[in-house]
Amino acid sequence: MSFINYASREINCKIVYYGPGLGGKTTNLQYIYERTNPQNKGQLISLATETDRTLFFDFLPLDLGSVRGFRTRFHLYTVPGQVFYDASRKLILKGVDGVIFVADSQEARMDANVESLDNLRTNLRENGFDLALVPYALQFNKRDLAGAVPYDVLLRALNVKGEPTFEAVAPKGVGVFETLKAVAKQVLHELSKK
Amino acid sequence: MTMFGPNLIVYEEEFERINAVLARLWMDANAKIVFLVDKNGQQIAAKGDLEKVDATSLASLTAGNVAATDGLARLIGEKEFSILFHEGERDNIHISIVGQRLILVVIFDERSSLGLVRLRVRKAAAELEEVLTQMASKAAEEGQAPASPFAEITDEDIDALFTE
Ligand SMILES: Nc1nc2c(ncn2[C@@H]2O[C@H](COP(=O)(O)OP(=O)(O)OP(=O)(O)O)[C@@H](O)[C@H]2O)c(=O)[nH]1
Ligand SMILES: [Mg+2]
Numbered sequence: 450m451s452f453i454n455y456a457s458r459e460i461n462c463k464i465v466y467y468g469p470g471l472g473g474k475t476t477n478l479q480y481i482y483e484r485t486n487p488q489n490k491g492q493l494i495s496l497a498t499e500t501d502r503t504l505f506f507d508f509l510p511l512d513l514g515s516v517r518g519f520r521t522r523f524h525l526y527t528v529p530g531q532v533f534y535d536a537s538r539k540l541i542l543k544g545v546d547g548v549i550f551v552a553d554s555q556e557a558r559m560d561a562n563v564e565s566l567d568n569l570r571t572n573l574r575e576n577g578f579d580l581a582l583v584p585y586a587l588q589f590n591k592r593d594l595a596g597a598v599p600y601d602v603l604l605r606a607l608n609v610k611g612e613p614t615f616e617a618v619a620p621k622g623v624g625v626f627e628t629l630k631a632v633a634k635q636v637l638h639e640l641s642k643k
Numbered sequence: 644m645t646m647f648g649p650n651l652i653v654y655e656e657e658f659e660r661i662n663a664v665l666a667r668l669w670m671d672a673n674a675k676i677v678f679l680v681d682k683n684g685q686q687i688a689a690k691g692d693l694e695k696v697d698a699t700s701l702a703s704l705t706a707g708n709v710a711a712t713d714g715l716a717r718l719i720g721e722k723e724f725s726i727l728f729h730e731g732e733r734d735n736i737h738i739s740i741v742g743q744r745l746i747l748v749v750i751f752d753e754r755s756s757l758g759l760v761r762l763r764v765r766k767a768a769a770e771l772e773e774v775l776t777q778m779a780s781k782a783a784e785e786g787q788a789p790a791s792p793f794a795e796i797t798d799e800d801i802d803a804l805f806t807e
Contacts, residue, residue: 452651452685456658460793461685491699496707505707508684510699513804516796521804524684524703540710544683626805634801641793 451546451640459520462636463544464629467569468551469561470502470530473590476619477551478509478525481629484622485511503529506541516637523633530565539572546639547584547632548573551619552607554589554597562607580609584635587614588628593621651681651744657778658688664770665690672763673755675734679771680705680746687745701748705738709746728757737761741768742775 452461466474475495482493491510498504507527514521528538542548550569552562570580589603600616608614613631617624653661661679669677669690676696678689684706686698708727716723727738737749737760747768749760 452653452681452683452687454653454658454687456653456655463683463685492697494700494703505711508700508703508707510703516800516804517793519793536714537711540707540714543710544681630801630805633804634798637793637796637801641796 451636453519453640457520458518459522460516460640461522461524462546462633462640463524463526464547464549464632464636465542465545466525466527466549466551467538467542467565468530469553469558469565470532472530472551472553472558472562472565473617473619474527474530474551475501475503475507477549477588477590477617477625477628478507478527480619480622480625481511481525482509484626489513502531503527504534505529505537513633521637523629523636525629532564535568535572538568539575542572542576542578545573545576545578545583547586547636548580549586549588549628549632550607551588551590551617552603554591554603555594556596556598559598559606562603566607566609584632584639585610585612586628586631586635587612588617588624589614590617590619590624592616592623593618651685651687652782653687653778654781657774657781660774660777661688661771662690664767664774668749668763668767671766672749672751672760674749674751674760676748676750678702678748679741680748682706682709682744682746691750696750705746705748709738709740726761737764739764739768742772745771745775747771 466477468474482490489512494508496505509525511523513523526541528541573580587608615624615628619625665677665688676691679687680702681687684703686702689698712724712727723740725740729736734750734752739747741747749764751760
């Protein structure tokens with residue numbers, strides 16, 4: 450649910466990074482944070498465990514400049530990927546405008562990818578959204594690892610509706626902004642229909 | 644949630660009314676900061692000593708806090724906890740839900756008191772609910788909404804956003 454303020458000419462949108470534990474969601478945000486000018490970003494807030502696993506969410510507000518005289522802000526959130534944090538994931542999807550699914554390219558994480566995608570579908574539905582309709586992009590992360598599952602195999606297993614799909618190495622920034630941009634574009638196009 | 648349709652849209656007139664309510668609450672409650680956030684963490688309006696806080700983070704964490712507390716409430720069979728209060732050594736935070744969708748936050752110190760804040764918040768909340776009702780009826784009236792500012796957005800517009 451975006452927030453449009455005609456008085457101050459601002460628009461705020463919410464984008465959520467979803468995916469299995471350790472897939473690289475938080476790393477995506479960290480890279481975006483590092484590479485964004487100070488005047489265009491707020492603090493990166495991470496509610497994490499002692500071992501740097503996301504406990505509730507990460508949050509990064511990004512100011513992308515103006516479109517048609519409206520200041521455009523994106524609020525980026527990550528969910529905790531670990532299976533037992535499901536209640537928190539559900540809360541964070543509330544009012545979402547766009548979703549990025551960060552998949553882990555490792556063979557051993559294929560089941561976790563599929564399970565997390567199913568979980569996304571369910572949790573979106575419980576929040577009144579339909580994965581088929583929501584602005585959405587797919588990221589195959591950890592492409593740098595030896596033995597990463599081939600692109601085509603991942604695509605067949607995880608691409609749900611022909612959504613834009615990107616290969617990424619999040620710590621190096623490969624594919625990170627491309628993925629964000631693909632969703633931001635859909636979110637803004639969606640707004641133009643309203 | 645469906646009260647306003649999917650997007651929360653605030654126009655000049657309501658925005659001014661909201662700001663006026665917050666300004667009065669800030670004065671009457673002797674507060675340091677007063678702000679209004681929607682349940683998704685978007686800051687709507689604020690009043691007070693804002694230079695000293697990161698308002699965007701405050702909004703997001705407040706919404707997270709309320710969301711988690713709402714989850715707890717449902718777990719034990721409550722609809723919601725309509726007021727949350729955190730007491731610090733110096734500053735205190737009073738959080739209340741307005742019209743099921745907005746969160747009103749008051750930060751205050753020893754120059755005020757919980758009793759005073761409670762009293763003033765109740766009055767402000769009632770006024771804010773009136774504004775919300777007005778917004779809802781405006782949203783319901785067809786033809787009221789101006790064309791989306793993004794109606795003719797192009798791919799070039801969007802690309803330009805990412806080139807800084
Ligand atoms: N080799 C490699 N490691 C990565 C990549 N992306 C992330 N990692 C590492 O994977 C680990 C987990 O990354 P996070 O970003 O914390 O994963 P997450 O998805 O946020 O995990 P949860 O918070 O538990 O849901 C970290 O040690 C990262 O450095 C990648 O593309 N390649
Ligand atoms: Mg994480």
